[in-house]
Amino acid sequence: MSIKESGMDRLFLVFSNVFIGVFALFCFLPFWMMLMGSITNETVILLKGYSLFPEAFSLEAYRVLFRSSTILRGYGVTSFITVVGTVLGVAISALLAYSIANRRNRLRNHFAFFVYFTMLFNGGLVPFYIMISNWLKLSDTLWAIILPALLQPFLVFLMVSFFRTLPVELEESARIDGANELKIFAIIMVPISKPIIATVALFYALTYWNEWFYGLLFLANDQIYPLQLLLRRMISNMMAARNLIPAGAATVNVPSLGIRMAMTVITIGPIILLYPYMQRYFVKGLTIGAVKG
Template sequence: MTTATSTTSSLAKAAGRTAAKRRTGGWEPFTVVSVIGVALFMLICLIPFWVILSGSFTDEQTLAGKGYSLIPQPFSTAAYKLIFTGPTLVSAYVASIFITVVGTVLALSITSGLSWVIARRLPYVSRPLAIFAYIPMLFAGGLVPLYLLVTQYLKLQNSYFAVILPLLVAPFLVFIQVSAFRQLPEEILDSARVDGAGEMQIFFRIGLPLSKPILAVVGLFYAVHYWNEWFTALLFMSDIHKYPLPLLLQNLISNVTFSQMLPTAAEQSTPVYQLRLALTVVTIGPILLAYPFAQRYFVKGITLGATKG
């Protein structure tokens, strides 16, 4: 906070001329620049998105010719048919939703607990914990030990928890959260202590509610990772009826890619280009729908002033 206060006071000297209500006023140059900048970046993101969406509905022949298409012409839903006629699609959605919801809730709770303890800078506790949480980010035992652990000691084959547990705490997100927790004004916590609140109460009643934006962000990132996760599922799920969505799609795409190299008996051709694009759309769809809910917290935000009062 010290930096902010000193800057504001120096600002006072520098630009103390007009004290108008800028915030509600018209468009300042910087706002205009920002709008243009964001709009440009949006465009760079939107065009490929449109190309993917439109391409996923374009006939394979056209797509193979040009590689892309801006208008789905001739219109074709062949790729979606291929995806949605898969026998296990419904169970895949169920699996993915279970893994994402349960995984995110668990991960967010556990990460928040750890982050809070690290952020409080408790003597003899916080720093060793931070190092303890950081080391796994650099050192990993590798695939074989993890595989043995999950299959032979925890016996979690074909359980959704085999996907959830190995990814439960991401050190990266722990540190994002620690840094956010540390930015909570110490005075608020102190005044709570003066009022006789216990450390646990402070965490649950003040720390967490004040950190909604970062909880939303970390929760969103966990959700995204669980939603996209196929590799642990590949390792530990052998029952096709329990495959989560990304693994199902992953298999579909790799199968298409390899079936061209290796003989299959069927007389069929798969819309390769189209399928790749359609798979992107199918994976992104649900996340884009869920996104606005998380977004609420960091778009609107919460002003500390309001909570203080």
């Protein structure tokens, strides 16, 4: 039996679609302008400003970037940070979340309190800097970027909410067969938790890929600068863009503005390409633990 839609329902649906479409257009417009600016001749940008379509097509900014060893090295550093940080972050968050959600764990409420407490309070920037640089001796290492973001309380509680929706009978049947808690987690819980694992992995990957502040605090060696820190230097300093020019390249009419925009495009490109493959897990992972019944 189908339910008839009233005129107000159809009007609301049309209004919602129009509103979302306009909102999406406004979100997409800055990226489009940046993309068009990166393939526009530098002189045209300086004389006429930015436009929806390039008046004078030029790929000089991309040629300079892809010939620069600094960008390639930054890509490698950022990829390493993202992969290692995401794998470790997901593993630690999943183990902690399962421990909090496990009804057999008598300390689960204490663990939950410790995690929740860090969402509300922190020691501040100065103690944090002293701990990383003086106590842990992680200055000028990539672990100074990976370690601080290795455990995010919000993502832990997101996984806790998911684990609590799983049938308890699965764990009980595994225990009857002689499995311990680690085996239950690895063989039973992980395979059926792909949506939430993919969702949390995407959050961690976005965090590590876009991280530049910890690099600014703890890295002095420009040989291990991540990609986002290079981008920040370029945006804040015109000379930093010129320093990307490889040796032997022409130094006249360097597209400094174009390099900035091209750098931004190639920086966010991998994340844009990754999201469509993760979208189905992302939506399911966010909603599956929201309602329990």
